[in-house]
Amino acid sequence: MSTKDFIEKDYYKVLGVPRDATEAEIKKAYRKLARENHPDANEGDAKAEERFKNVSEAYDVLGDAKRRKEYDEARALFGNGGFRQGPGGGGQFNFDLGDLFGGGPGQQPGGGAGAPGGAAGGFGGGLGDVFGGLFNRGGPGATRTQPRRGQDVESEVTLSFTEAVSGATVPLRMSSSAACKSCSGTGDKNGTPRVCSTCVGTGQVSRGGGGGFSLTDPCVDCRGRGLIAQDPCDACRGSGRATSSRTMQVRIPPGVDDGQRIRLRGKGAPGERGGPHGDLYVVVHVDEHPLFGRRGDNLTLTVPVTFPEAALGGEIKVPTLGGPPVTLKLPPGTPGGRTMRARGKGAVRKDGTRGDLLVTIEIAVPREMGDAARKALTEYRAAAEGEDPRAGLFEAAKGD
Numbered sequence: 001m002s003t004k005d006f007i008e009k010d011y012y013k014v015l016g017v018p019r020d021a022t023e024a025e026i027k028k029a030y031r032k033l034a035r036e037n038h039p040d041a042n043e044g045d046a047k048a049e050e051r052f053k054n055v056s057e058a059y060d061v062l063g064d065a066k067r068r069k070e071y072d073e074a075r076a077l078f079g080n081g082g083f084r085q086g087p088g089g090g091g092q093f094n095f096d097l098g099d100l101f102g103g104g105p106g107q108q109p110g111g112g113a114g115a116p117g118g119a120a121g122g123f124g125g126g127l128g129d130v131f132g133g134l135f136n137r138g139g140p141g142a143t144r145t146q147p148r149r150g151q152d153v154e155s156e157v158t159l160s161f162t163e164a165v166s167g168a169t170v171p172l173r174m175s176s177s178a179a180c181k182s183c184s185g186t187g188d189k190n191g192t193p194r195v196c197s198t199c200v201g202t203g204q205v206s207r208g209g210g211g212g213f214s215l216t217d218p219c220v221d222c223r224g225r226g227l228i229a230q231d232p233c234d235a236c237r238g239s240g241r242a243t244s245s246r247t248m249q250v251r252i253p254p255g256v257d258d259g260q261r262i263r264l265r266g267k268g269a270p271g272e273r274g275g276p277h278g279d280l281y282v283v284v285h286v287d288e289h290p291l292f293g294r295r296g297d298n299l300t301l302t303v304p305v306t307f308p309e310a311a312l313g314g315e316i317k318v319p320t321l322g323g324p325p326v327t328l329k330l331p332p333g334t335p336g337g338r339t340m341r342a343r344g345k346g347a348v349r350k351d352g353t354r355g356d357l358l359v360t361i362e363i364a365v366p367r368e369m370g371d372a373a374r375k376a377l378t379e380y381r382a383a384a385e386g387e388d389p390r391a392g393l394f395e396a397a398k399g400d
């Protein structure tokens with residue numbers, strides 16, 4: 001059951017009863033029409049079937065005192081089969097949207113200047129019921145006033161290398177669009193915008209797409225809001241939206257990489273009319289670490305070793321990021337540039353496991369040496385004479 005149905009369909013006419021018919025009269029009329037048009041009694045008669053549907057639909061509303069009241073009020077508000085013309089023409093209405101916007105300007109009898117008498121005055125507190133009753137029921141014509149999901153918001157954050165690897169909770173200052181406080185989101189100085197006549201308050205306009213389906217576009221006249229300010233609010237210039245900035249603590253999961261865009265569900269702008277929050281997207285920048293590097297899930301580290309350590313082998317202790325050092329066993333004859341792996345000492349993966357720490361060995365050459373060391377090294381040179389590491393280079397250089 002949509003608003004459009006309420007506006008377009010004359011259920012009293014369908015049942016053939018006057019507007020002031022009693023409950024008993026409505027029931028009687030319905031029973032008679034239902035019996036006459038019942039599909040069982042009119043097999044293969046498509047028109048009877050259609051009538052039966054319409055009669056059932058009409059009774060669904062008029063047969064229920066509460067829904068009949070809503071229907072009557074909606075039609076009084078929107079007119080019968082279209083908009084009732086106000087004195088200013090254009091088929092526009094003024095009414096108090098206090099209830100609709102919740103915590104708004106409250107009951108303002110009569111609305112703004114030039115209000116066509118009756119429409120607003122007659123409703124007062126009843127309007128909330130009308131909208132609540134009609135719009136919460138769903139249906140294609142009711143999208144505008146249904147809860148609407150908040151906007152997605154994008155932000156940026158710069159993390160230290162360690163924070164990126166281990167995860168961190170960081171304060172994030174964000175500006176987002178929220179309902180304007182001055183006008184309670186109505187966009188109107190007096191809190192009395194009129195319903196857009198172009199889209200009948202739905203905020204959407206459908207155009208035939210051919211092939212039996214239609215496409216909907218946001219309404220141009222009201223920019224998809226369904227409402228138009230009569231006396232635009234100074235604070236928001238009639239948009240009903242204001243920029244608000246807030247700081248919130250955001251949990252960045254471990255293992256994020258520089259340039260990564262992460263999505264935090266439900267941390268975006270608040271929804272409208274009780275709709276859910278949008279999502280927050282955070283683009284992460286990661287500072288470099290003076291020591292460690294990053295290659296996917298793995299951390300990298302270059303470790304200097306002495307020539308004797310590399311040549312003779314031995315155990316070396318290397319630091320890890322945020323944990324105790326690990327000891328690596330260098331096999332005798334380890335060349336410079338070799339990479340060794342410390343398992344599970346890398347960055348945290350999505351599944352909670354960790355990558356590895358890739359340790360690249362670099363042969364450190366002492367800048368200065370003590371006499372004893374120099375003497376020993378000179379002796380070593382003499383002992384190792386005849387070993388030429390460049391022997392193969394010249395032959396290879398001549399090759400094709």
Ligand SMILES: [Zn+2]
Binds near residue numbers: 198199221222225
């Ligand atoms: Zn519109």
Ligand SMILES: [Zn+2]
Binds near residue numbers: 181185233238241
């Ligand atoms: Zn405003």
